[in-house]
Amino acid sequence: MSEQPVPFLDLASVNGDLRAEYEAAFSTVLGHGKFIGGPEVGKFEAEFAEYCQARAAVGCGNGTDALELILKGLGIGPGDEVIVPANTFIATVEAVLYVGARPRFVDVLPDTLLIDPDAANAAVNKNTAAVIGVHLFGQMVDIDRVLEVTRRHGIAFIEDAAQAQGAEFDGKRAGSQGVATGFSFYPGKNLGALGDAGAVVTQDTELADKIRRIADHGRSAESRFLHDLVGRNSRMDSVLAAGLSIKLRGLDKANAGRLRAWKQYVEELPSAVRPVSTHPKAAAVHHVAVVEVENRDKVCTALDEAGVGWGLHYKTPCHLDSAYTQFTESLPVVEAAAERILSLPMSPNMTEQQVSRVCEVLRGVTG
Template structure:
């Protein structure tokens, strides 16, 4: 009897760095600065450098990161923000929480990432920003989307929650927009031991305001003076220490993911085609997403073989009840939502596991 293959192997990933995590935990326990300890600043410096940016502000989670960026840029009531409909609900939630209106647009049929032409067509007098969501580990077509933003004098925000370490045309996720929002949810390529996030930017003024907003709007150097209404969204010392322990492994882990995707591409049956990757993209392969016209049969085959799976995302944002006020007709993303299927991918997965997964799918016909 074969052992089950989990969709997400968080335990295995953390086991590989258990000694480093134990050391980090003991260090924080010893000094007792669980909020605002030295580990936070150290990780912020490390991650900014890794992203090839100048500033990083650790925050409570990835959703907060995006909302804090919008607020720091004074984007809110009366503004529209262009958002691809193929993304997790948190992207649109952040826009709404900031007081702005999400304008959902369609995606490119190959990569399922934001369609630059659709974004261009959606711009109007109220548009303030474009959120480029680097989905499944792959960055958007940066030159084309950035050109749209420049042409209309819009902020380009990166939702990089699934793209730690990804590149497009040589440029790292987190370095190409006005600012980038990262999530370190435990299942991410760089995952914390709970909720955590960060804002990465080249703009010191944006970073300074995000830091102030995330700490109750308090003035620098004087926590008793609150210059504006903020919130409590701070990266704690334990999570920062864990992220610093895991960051040196990220590039090697991403290379393992890339090798697994190559194996999938070689072994998957024709009925399960991987989502396209642009020739200019170096994907972090956060998710192994395929398209199949027989998703129910594929899921049944995986279940029978003891193999985990997921769907990201079966209901596009523009069709979610929570965003019914912002409905659009977006045929590409709607068709894809009926076909996409996420297969297991993790640095702990082996080539034999991929072969077994592909074998289980071999009987699924298009």
């Protein structure tokens, strides 16, 4: 068994095979000089919308901006509540607060650690404007049950697919089911840019046009010198869009590599290490490989000593973070899981030997 270190994610390796294509794309952008919103951006937007089974995509600065732009575009703001699972990256909550709305945290399902549709239903009140379903770890939420809740109450369903490029539920792609979807292309994502970038994807072309204008300083559709919306600056760089188009071509293959690694984990992990479940209708893309363990500190120490990377997604549920204590709820499932969750190395080009090495270390420390 190899004793070589196992990185949590080796981005140099992930991007290395594409270096020549990246350099050619960079040269093209240097040649035309349209560094922001150039032809590469429109090309990627069209490709990504089609990939997501959607009608439109709007490139923006990052995934957090994408969520903020969606909420702003829908007119959600002061006086509104938005239901958010407490198990998510803090950006989901930031977006709600930055438009002046109030987050309403709800608990998650104990097997997938994704939003609990019954908890979301119970949290709806007269001020509720939307539910944000966070497709965490690379798995989409239970679309059937969440849409049943939002349709029953006549509220918006927004997808946060920052970790789920290419994921499906019952054959439907992330980005195709909500009124709009926020994507992140942070370098470590399944579809990662060579920098910070994001996108809004939607079936509503009028909403897409409005969001595009908001993201470009609220410019009028009639003249770039007029501003008839309160806007902001969140536009995609041409060179990043070019790189994303290159990477999109291999996304399904890369996701298949992640799935192979995950299946091997499930087969070889010791019984004391419990993988997070995948819904029977879900085709997950395994952005991170999340398991639950007891004595996590001891396990992490053993992984460190063996040169095996690890992460925590997430150690502190959002409703317990110090900046958000005013919104604190009692959410027992996510609070208990936060003490046990552990993210193992995951990469599209992870080898069988690397997965086996991780499992060997875990067997040694968990018995």
